[in-house]
Amino acid sequence: MLVIVDEREIVTSGYASRFVSEGVASASFRPDDFRDWVATVGDNDIDAVEAFLLGDCHERSHYPRMIRERSRAPLIAMNDAPCLEQTLDLFAAGVDDVVRKPIHVREILARVGAIRRRREKDADYVSIGDLRVFADGRDPELHGRTLALPRRERRILEYLVENRGRRVTKSQIFNSIYGIYDExxxxxxxxxxxxxxxxxxxxxxxxxxxxxxxxxxxRLEGAV
Known part of the structure; x- marks a missing residue:
């Protein structure tokens, strides 16, 4: 699940609908609501967040430290226009990447995957026997051939790979795949x-x- 924060509902709803079309769950917040949510949300819910997207927010440079007290998920800031000073301030505040809107959701997902790989110093895939599971939305491969999976099953497999070595609950998987507000x-x-x-x-x-x-x-076994 991705969390989108912006003062404008047209931005949050627009990105949320595009992520849905890619089979990715998301949750949208206005800045004031987001601050309250980060401070009070349960561990299972915040552990399900794969990345935070920070759009136009008042005092946005304060958000990375606030988020880092609860989560190690990638932080990507989205700017409306190029501004070197603003970009440098955001990196100094602790974001992992700064992009310019509009940006395709597939590029956002690719950047999230790249940030994770840099942190973990991993290859761009994880092997389970002869099966390769990728972090960029591609279907897994077996002996070099694509193993097509429905997007929900693929997302579950990717989530288990991301959390390999530890056990995750049904609630954590659900929140990651469907989002915490999908009733x-x-x-x-x-x-x-x-x-x-x-x-x-x-x-x-x-x-x-x-x-x-x-x-x-x-828990996923045998992943390397």
């Missing part, structure tokens, strides 16, 4: 998606790489 989808839909994904991975790999423990959640 039109039941949380139990995650179990159906994971069940289908596990069957496909078991058929392709010869074993099930997703370990599940009742009440504790899911």
């Amino acid at each position: 039109n989808v039941e949380e139990n839909v995650v179990e159906s998606h994971i069940s289908k994904l596990r069957k496909k991975l078991r058929r392709q790999l010869g074993y099930d790489p997703i370990d599940s423990v009742r009440y504790l959640g899911y």
Whole structure:
């Protein structure tokens, strides 16, 4: 899930709808609401945030420190016009990247993936046996051939890869894939998606790489 912050609803709603078209959940906030949310939101909800997009906000340079007290997710600032002084101030404040609007949501997702890879010093994919899972929205590959997955299943697999080595709950997966404010989808839909994904991975790999423990959640095994 991506969090979008901007004083203008036309900006937040516009990006939110474009992310939906890419199968990516998002949540939108006005600046005052966002400050309250960051201070009070539960750990499960904020752990589901994959990146923060900071648009036009009063005292925006204060936001990175506030966010970093709760999350290590990438911070990307979006400017309406090029301004060297503003860009330098934002980097000094702690953002990971500064881009100019309008920017395509696919480029934003690619930049988020690049920031994560630089931090972790990883390749642009993670291997699970002979399966490669990418961080830029591509379908995984098996023996160099694309393994097409429905976008929800692909997003779940990417989320498990991002959190490899630790167990994540059904609620965390749901919040990441559907967003914390989607009231039109039941949380139990995650179990159906994971069940289908596990069957496909078991058929392709010869074993099930997703370990599940009742009440504790899911963990991806064998990812390197």
